[in-house]
Amino acid sequence: MDAATPDQQRPGPGALASFTRFVLCGGGIGTACSFAVAALASWMPWTLANALATAASTLLSTELHARFTFGAGNPATRRQHLQSAGSAAAAYAVTCIAMLVLQHLVAVPSAFVEQAVYLTASALAGIARFAVLRLVVFARHHAQRSTAAARPDHPVPASVAHPSAPAGPDTLCRAA
Template identity: 60%
Template structure:
């Protein structure tokens, strides 16, 4: 159920973010528009995920916001990279094609973000990855 809620909240905000990036990109470089929208949507999504997706019973704290920002940074790189490749391969691509590429890259990055949020940021004892006794936790980087 958490994944379904994640898709509803994160996907809904992601679709709105796609339109916002397109609108802002008229007035500024695409990468800057994507950065502005990524920051705003990450703040909103982190709150929604804390309250509803992972049902913490409260809003997100500073720790969750910072950790979520780390996974959002990776998502920013994925979406910006995808649009950069699109512009290299097809410089005259219109907004509809940009939207498809942006939303596709966002969906892939979102799957990685779900795992990071579920297993680390909003983890409970029952959802944390198991580790052998006597070993220290090793950070895991998920490539999106």
């Protein structure tokens, strides 16, 4: 009998547990990010401040989501970072559009109104990101497919094997 991989031994957390973890990790980082954007925006254009804060928070949150939110317990792979960055770029666009609309509608919005609009747009984008991360980026079938492809004793159908998938757990990108 073959030893099961860690992904096969323990199922990932359910949707509610994952969403709770997502809100704690991503929401906490997002809230801190909103204050960082406000601070940086006093020195540079708001869109640049948002881009810098989004990039930094995306790297940190992807690692937390890989290790904790979706139950993998492993560092995020390069593929996961790239896919997460794509969903973060969409979230960045949503927050930028929301803030540009606010600035178009209100000549000089208060800091409270700016934060409320930014956090609301971030929350809506965050819900969409959760779905993408759970169903695509950190989906269990990706890990099982790459693990199965590395095991010669278990043939993988051509429709499942993917030549760009990592060969196995030992070839995953490890972040420092």
